[in-house]
Amino acid sequence: MQRLTALLAGLVFGAGVTVSGMVNPLKVQNFLDLIGAWDPTLLLVMGGALAVTLAGYAFVLQKPKPLFTEDFQLPSTSTIDARLICGAVIFGIGWGMTGFCPGPAIASLAFGLLPSFVFVATMALGMIAVRLLTRVSRQMADG
Template identity: 45%
Template sequence: MKMVMGYVAGLLFGLGLAISGMTDPARVLGFLDIAGAWDPTLMFVLGGAVVTSFVGYRLVFKQNAPLFGERFQLPTKQDLDSKLLGGAALFGIGWGLSGYCPGPAIASIGGISLPLAAMLVTMVIGWFAAQRLSR
């Protein structure tokens, strides 16, 4: 059941990205183009995600345990370090250059293009680099 719920959550996430237009890198790049043809769509999508998460966490934490698991899996590390800041910077640079972040990139695989393929390849290289650096 846990795997089914993971699939349902991923499907809902992918559908949300597609319906909101966030699988189109031009929308993301339009949001980052403040001095040009600025597109505020991403701000509303992110705002909706923040509100949903805020309400969802309040409801979930009233429960003793998750519905389909033994315990809640929450991050324990709360300090900022160079790995976190460096990773966030690389993520932002990659997102700004390509217009894709990992979720929309994977949701867009059906319409693969050269920029998308380049982003996916560099993302995989980044995963391997992160594993090596964390040892």
């Protein structure tokens, strides 16, 4: 049941970003173009998503436990460190340059466009590289 729920949530998310036009990288790039062809629709989509998320968390976290698992998977730290800042900077640069962020990029694969496949492939390679580098740096630190 947990996997079915995850699949349904993913399908709803994919449909939402598709209907809102957020799978189109030009929407994001035009949002970031403040002195050119500025498009505020991303702001409206983000605001709507934030409102739904806040309401959802307020409702769900009143429950003693989730429906399909033993406990809530919430962040265990609120520390802002160099790793978080570097990741956010890399994410922001990539998002601004390509107009893609991970969720909408994966949803855009359904359209079969080459830029979507290139972005998702390079994103996957980047994730693998970070895991390998993290593993190597931890091994070096442990001696």
